[in-house]
Amino acid sequence: MPKRTFVYGATILLGANLINRVLGFAYQYLIMNHIGGEAYGLFNMVFPIYMLALVLTTAGIPLAIAKMVSEEVSLGRTAQAQAIFRLAFWILFISGAIVSSVLYFLTPFLTHRIFPDPRVLTIFQICTPAIFIVSLSSVFRGYFQGLQNMVPTAISQICEQLIRVLVGYTAALQLLNAGVEWAAAGLALGMLAGEIVGLLVIAFQYQFVWPKFKRNNQEAVYSSRIILSKLWHLASPVTVGRLFSTGLSALDALLIPLRLQVAGYGAREATTLFGQLGGAAFTLLTFPSVFTFALATSLVPAISEAAARNQLQVVRARSAEAIRLTILIGIPCLIILFYFARPLTSFFKSTEIAPILRLLAVGGIFSYIQQTTTGILQGLGKVHLPVLHSIIAAFIRIPILVYLTGLPQWGLRGTAMAYTIGFIIMAFLNLIAITRSTGMAFDLQRFFLQPVSGGLGMLLIFHFLDPILGQQVVGYITEFTAGIILYSLILFFNGGVTLTDLKRLPWIGKYLPR
Secondary structure: OOOOOHHHHHHHHHHHHHHHHHHHHHHHHHHHHHHOHHHHHHHHHHHHHHHHHHHHHHOOHHHHHHHHHHHHHHOOOHHHHHHHHHHHHHHHHHHHHHHHHHHHHHHHHHHHHHOOOHHHHHHHHHHHHHHHHHHHHHHHHHHHHHOOOOHHHHHHHHHHHHHHHHHHHHHHHHHHHHOHHHHHHHHHHHHHHHHHHHHHHHHHHHHHHHHHHHOOOOOOOOOHHHHHHHHHHHHHHHHHHHHHHHHHHHHHHHHHHHHHHHOOOOHHHHHHHHHHHHHHHHHHHOOOHHHHHHHHHHHHHHHHHHHHOOOHHHHHHHHHHHHHHHHHHHHHHHHHHHHOHHHHHHOOOOHHHHHHHHHHHHHHHHHHHHHHHHHHHHHOOOOHHHHHHHHHHHHHHHHHHHHHHOOOOOOHHHHHHHHHHHHHHHHHHHHHHHHHHHOOOOOHHHHHHHHHHHHHHHHHHHHHHHHHHOOOHHHHHHHHHHHHHHHHHHHHHHOOOOHHHHHOOOOOHHHOOO
16 A cells, blocks of 8 residues: 555545535535525534534544554554454444434424424434434544545545535425425435435445455454454543534534524524524634644544654654644635625625624634644544543633623624634643643744744735725635735745645645656
């Protein structure tokens, strides 16, 4: 199997995630302009509870698979890797089937006791079979992640998103005449169809990889009890962390509409605003995370491999490089979101969310750093630390959210302020933990001064071009392009990006001079 770097893997996932986000942007545009924020708000109320059930089902096992498979393959024990995959597959097959079935029949009971809007019943029932499907998909993705082969995951995600957009929008549009809640159910149906196709695609690709390892299975393998013990040791802290994270998302989905009503909004208006917060503000804010997600996913096996070989210098280098790349990508994206918040939110017919997006953009870079540094800590085997840090951040964020969102003069601005504070706390705690664990130095020039100088150049060119080119789509695209080109040039001249960095990219690097 050819050796792959984590930058290669991250770039593969970045390409796939970028395509998915473009499709997602188109999907959000169609929903917000033709289906409405209220339907998306109803779907968004269900989604955190669905994710909570999914975390309970998978129990952090996919990440454990990636780490364990990476370690075994790096040591030449491919039979061990296959044994880990098989046991994990059957565990998640059984847990996914049980949780999906139980939740489906409990949905009518839960709907009237958990959600602030009872119209979510049908939506939640459609989502429950997807738990079983995603559980199986996650085993395959964890396995390929451990092999540092991101291509099958990338292809699967693209197919999944394409089907989700086509089926979800078509179904929602057809069902809209029956009521907003049925349109939201159409969105859920699109999600289910996408997950089914994604599973079929990645399972098909596994058939080409499995025979290669089957011929090499000469060494003895661990017993199921030993594998299960190692899986549990790695997965349990991740499970707690993700349960906490998705539990907080579910709590936000309940609290924000209720606190907006306390601030003076009607029930339907609060649901619509909550839908616009997720459908416009967070859709835009999380767009740059296509990179940080790809990077964090690739980091787990890459750092696990280096740590298994006691290559501490490699761990430090990969950690510093990942953080630097996160900042280099994040800063120009957030400057665009902040400066062009109004035209970008108007794209989703949600211009009243523009001030909210600006507040979120201020803390956005910390959100991206949080994601990357969590991947580093998980790769180091310190999976409990991100859990602890998220608990600390939540204890500070939640009271601020409850208090400020309920004030008429703050409303959603209070929600955005609470999220920003949470991002900052989590990112700093993760960074401190990494420096203590690896001895990684915080390079002020490369982490901060070089990208910020490029960002100031972007702001300057926007300031001069916007009065001339603004108010039209072609003008905005021209401004974005000019700003990114200037940012890149400044980084190239101040050493923020070097020719060596570019040579390491797949497809592009091989055409650059050696």
